[in-house]
Amino acid sequence: MSDFEGLKALVTGGASGIGRATAELLAARGAQVAVLDLDPEGVEKPLLGYRADVTDDESVRRAVAAAVADLGGLDVLINNAGIGAQGTVEDNDDEAWHRVMDVNVVGMVRTARAALPHLRKSSHAAIVNTCSIAATAGLPQRALYSASKGAVLSLTLAMAADHVREGIRVNCVNPGTVDTPWVGRLLDAAPDPAAERTALEARQPTGRLVSAGEVAGAIAYLASPLSGATTGTALAVDGGMQGLRLRPAGR
Numbered sequence: 001m002s003d004f005e006g007l008k009a010l011v012t013g014g015a016s017g018i019g020r021a022t023a024e025l026l027a028a029r030g031a032q033v034a035v036l037d038l039d040p041e042g043v044e045k046p047l048l049g050y051r052a053d054v055t056d057d058e059s060v061r062r063a064v065a066a067a068v069a070d071l072g073g074l075d076v077l078i079n080n081a082g083i084g085a086q087g088t089v090e091d092n093d094d095e096a097w098h099r100v101m102d103v104n105v106v107g108m109v110r111t112a113r114a115a116l117p118h119l120r121k122s123s124h125a126a127i128v129n130t131c132s133i134a135a136t137a138g139l140p141q142r143a144l145y146s147a148s149k150g151a152v153l154s155l156t157l158a159m160a161a162d163h164v165r166e167g168i169r170v171n172c173v174n175p176g177t178v179d180t181p182w183v184g185r186l187l188d189a190a191p192d193p194a195a196e197r198t199a200l201e202a203r204q205p206t207g208r209l210v211s212a213g214e215v216a217g218a219i220a221y222l223a224s225p226l227s228g229a230t231t232g233t234a235l236a237v238d239g240g241m242q243g244l245r246l247r248p249a250g251r
Contacts, residue, residue, distance in 0.1 A: 001029050002029060002030040003029055003030065003224045003225055003226050004026055004029040004030040004031035004076075004220075004223075004224065004225075005029075005030030005031075006030065007030070007031045007032070007075040007076060007124065007225075008031065008032050008033075008034075008068075008071040008072065008073050008074050008075050008076070009023075009026045009031045009032070009033045009034070009074075009075065009076035009077070009078065009223070010033075010034045010035075010036060010064065010067055010068075010071075010074060010076070010077050010078065010111075010115065011023040011026070011033060011034070011035050011036070011078040011080055012035075012036045012037070012052070012054060012078065012079055012080050012081035012107070012111055013036075013037060013080040013081030013082060013130075014033075014035030014036065014037055014040075014043070014047070014078075014080065015035060015037035015038075015039055015040055015041075015042055015043055015049070016037075016042075016180070016181055017178070017180035017181055017182065017212055018080055018130060018175070018178060018180060018212045018215045018216060018219075019035070019037070019078070019080040019081070019130075020035075020212070021212035021213050021215070021216035022078055022080065022215070022216040022219050022220070023035050023043075023047050023078075024047070024216075025213070025216045025217065025219075025220050026076070026078075026220060026223070027046050027047060029220065029224075031076065032046070032048075032071050032072075033046070033047050033048070034047070034048040034049075034050060034067035034070065034071055035047050035048065035049050035050065036050050036051075036052040036054075036060075036063050036064070036067065036081070036111070037049065037050075037051070037052065037081070038051065038052070038053055039051075048067065048070055048071070050063040050066055050067050051063065052064075054081045054103060054106075054107030054108075054110055054111060055102045055103055055106070055107060055110075057110050060107075060110045060111055060114050061110075061114045064111065064114040064115055064118075065114070068115075068118050073118065073121065073122065074115060074118035074119055074121075074122065075119070075122040075124050075125055075126070076124075076125075076126050076127075076128075076223045077111065077112065077115045077119065077126075077127045077128075078127075078128050078130070078219060078223065079107075079108040079111055079112065079127065079128070079129040079130065080130040080219075081103065081107055081108075081111075082103060082104045082107070082130060082148075083099075083100060083103045083104065084100075084145055084182055084186070085100050085142070085144040085145045085148075086141050086142065086145070086186075087141055087142075087143065087144065088141065088143050089143045089144075091141075091143075092143070092144045096144065097144055100144050100145065100148050101147075101148055101151070104145075104148035104149065104151075104152065105148055105151045105152060105155065108129055108152065108155065109155070112127060112159065115127075116163070116168070119168050120166055120167075120168070122167075123167070124225045124228070125166075125167055125168040125169065126168070126169045126170075126171075126222065126223045126224075126227075127159065127163075127168065127169070127170045127171075128170075128171055128172065128173065128219050128222045128223050129152055129155070129156050129170070129171075129172040129173075130152075130172070130173055130175070130215075130219070131149050131152045131153050131156065131172040131173060131174045131175075131234060132145070132146075132149040132152075132174055132175060133174050133175065133176045133177075133236065133238040133241050133242060134146040134149045134150075135149040135150045135152065135153040135174060135234075136153070136174060136234070136236075136242055137241060137242060152172060153172060153174075153234055156170055156171065156172040156232070156234065157232055160231045160232035161232065164231055164232075169222075169227075169228070169230065169231040170231060170232065171222040171230060171231060171232065171233045171234070171235065172222075172233075172234050172235070173215055173218045173219055173222065173234075173235050173236075173237055174234050174235065174236045174237065174238060174242070175210055175215045175237045175238060176204050176209075176210050176236075176237065176238030176239050176241045177200045177203075177204065177209050177210065178209060178210045178211070178212055178215055179209040179210065179211055179212065180212055183200075183209070187200075197209075203241065204238065204239030204240065204241050205239055205240035205241065205244045205246050206239035206240055207239075208239065209239075210237055210238065210239055214237055215237050218235050218237045221235070222235060
C-alpha cells in the first residue's frame with residue numbers, strides 16, 4: 001500500500017512503542033518520516049531522528065524546523081509523546097500533576113503550534129493525537145493519567161473545529177492497554193507480574209493486550225489521504241473495552 005507516497009510525516013515519541021510502530025508503518029507506506037524523541041539514537045534509516053523535549057518550547061521549535069527543512073515540508077503530524085501515572089487523586093503530588101499535564105497535553109500543544117505553519121502549506125494536512133481509553137472509561141488507579149487523556153480528547157475536538165477550514169484534519173486514537181515497553185516496566189514492578197498481566201488482559205473483551213502495530217494501523221488510517229472526510233473523530237483501539245459488555249465466560 002502506498003497511500004502516503006510523497007507525503008512528509010513527523011512522529012513525536014517515535015523511538016519506541018506505538019510511536020516507532022507508527023513511524024515504520026508510515027515509511028513502509030511511502031512517507032518520508034522524521035522522529036522526535038528524547039533519545040533518538042536508536043532511530044534507523046529510512047527514518048530521520050531528532051532530539052526534542054516536548055516540555056521545552058524552544059527544543060520543540062528547533063527540532064520541528066530541522067525536520068521540516070530536511071523533509072522538504074510537512075503533511076502529517078503524529079502527536080504521540082506521553083508519559084504515564086498511577087494512583088488515585090491522593091497519590092500524586094502537585095509536581096507530578098504538573099509534569100504529566102505538561103508532557104501529555106501541553107507537549108502536544110507545543111508540537112502542533114510549531115507544525116501548523118508548515119501544515120497549512122500542505123494539500124493533505126492531518127494531525128493524529130494519541131489519546132487513551134482512559135479518556136472515556138473510568139479506570140482504577142489512573143486519576144492523573146485519565147485527566148491528562150481526557151484533556152487530549154477535548155483538545156482534539158477543539159483543534160478539529162479550529163482548523164477544518166484550513167484543510168487540516170485532526171483526530172485521535174484511544175488505545176486500550178498496549179503491550180509496550182512502558183507497560184512492560186509496570187508489569188515488572190508489580191508484586192506478581194504474571195497475575196497483573198492476566199488482569200490487564202482480562203479487562204479487554206478480546207482477552208489480550210493491544211499490539212503497538214494495531215494502534216499504528218489506526219493512526220495510519222486517520223492520517224491517510226484515503227480518510228479525507230474524517231475529522232474530529234476518536235477511534236477506539238481497545239479490544240472492545242469502550243463499547244462491549246460481555247457476560248462472564250460460560251454464562
